[in-house]
Amino acid sequence: MIEPVIDVRDLTKVYQMGEVEVHALRGVSMQVMPGEMVAIMGPSGSGKSTLMNMLGCLDTPTSGEYYLEGAAVSDLNDQGLTSIRRHKVGFVFQTYNLLSRTSALANVEIPLIYGGVPRRQRRQRAIEALEMVGLGDRLHHQPNELSGGEQQRVAVARSLASEPAIILADEPTGNLDTRSGKEVMAVFQQLNRERGITVILVTHDPDIARHAQRIIWVRDGLVERAEQVGDRILADDSQGSEEDKGQAVAVAALDASGTFEEVAS
Numbered sequence: 462m463i464e465p466v467i468d469v470r471d472l473t474k475v476y477q478m479g480e481v482e483v484h485a486l487r488g489v490s491m492q493v494m495p496g497e498m499v500a501i502m503g504p505s506g507s508g509k510s511t512l513m514n515m516l517g518c519l520d521t522p523t524s525g526e527y528y529l530e531g532a533a534v535s536d537l538n539d540q541g542l543t544s545i546r547r548h549k550v551g552f553v554f555q556t557y558n559l560l561s562r563t564s565a566l567a568n569v570e571i572p573l574i575y576g577g578v579p580r581r582q583r584r585q586r587a588i589e590a591l592e593m594v595g596l597g598d599r600l601h602h603q604p605n606e607l608s609g610g611e612q613q614r615v616a617v618a619r620s621l622a623s624e625p626a627i628i629l630a631d632e633p634t635g636n637l638d639t640r641s642g643k644e645v646m647a648v649f650q651q652l653n654r655e656r657g658i659t660v661i662l663v664t665h666d667p668d669i670a671r672h673a674q675r676i677i678w679v680r681d682g683l684v685e686r687a688e689q690v691g692d693r694i695l696a697d698d699s700q701g702s703e704e705d706k707g708q709a710v711a712v713a714a715l716d717a718s719g720t721f722e723e724v725a726s
């Protein structure tokens with residue numbers, strides 16, 4: 462039987478703000494299977510980012526259990542947690558968090574320095590990761606020389622360079638226009654399909670969520686429901702069909718006018 466890669470049981474998180482307790486998570490239980498692509502949706506303040514921070518071991522829960530690839534995360538020491546953050550999970554945030562005046566290549570490479578990867582291998586992996594997100598021809602561009610969508614794809618490449626099993630993305634398309642958002646989703650779907658990387662992303666946009674296989678709804682620090690996406694959007698296909706549509710219009714215009722020149726002009 463296949464075990465879930467992420468298994469969260471009754472997770473709570475209470476933030477102490479002076480006298481006031483903020484109950485950000487009030488008993489979240491959820492499982493994600495290896496190779497799944499899941500979207501988390503829910504109102505602002507419902508606990509989505511808090512949950513993502515727990516999943517990525519960036520923060521510790523107040524109570525509850527979290528098993529990552531079958532191992533209890535609460536049993537890990539600091540070294541174990543650091544190792545998960547460096548090798549198991551890749552993070553992508555709404556704000557790309559790239560270093561300014563630093564090339565795309567260096568932005569992807571720098572975390573690998575901390576990971577202790579030797580120089581040549583580092584360069585190699587960074588180039589491969591940038592090629593994977595379709596930026597093989599933008600290696601030496603600095604963030605201000607890239608579009609928003611391209612900057613986010615550099616951030617995705619950075620999360621990939623450590624060869625993670627899981628990518629956690631908190632509103633990765635939140636700052637992007639529809640088209641750039643779709644490009645980023647195409648990259649996630651490709652990594653999910655071709656490399657079997659488990660992808661968990663938070664979004665407020667129902668169309669972005671429909672790129673996932675499953676949607677988990679969070680409300681008031683609890684999982685409200687989960688649903689399988691019936692009419693999943695495949696980013697590559699929809700781009701193709703837009704082209705097809707464009708072609709169909711051109712053909713219709715050609716039929717109407719009778720000459721190609723008139724259509725082209």
Ligand SMILES: Nc1ncnc2c1ncn2[C@@H]1O[C@H](COP(=O)(O)OP(=O)(O)OP(=O)(O)O)[C@@H](O)[C@H]1O
Binds near residue numbers: 483485505510511
């Ligand atoms: N570090 C913190 N200290 C205290 N309270 C916090 C902290 N982080 C989050 N909270 C509170 O916990 C609750 C959940 O916040 P969280 O950021 O997880 O929401 P969210 O679902 O990601 O919202 P959004 O969609 O706006 O990003 C909110 O009420 C927030 O104010």
Ligand SMILES: [Mg+2]
Binds near residue numbers: 509510511631
């Ligand atoms: Mg959030």
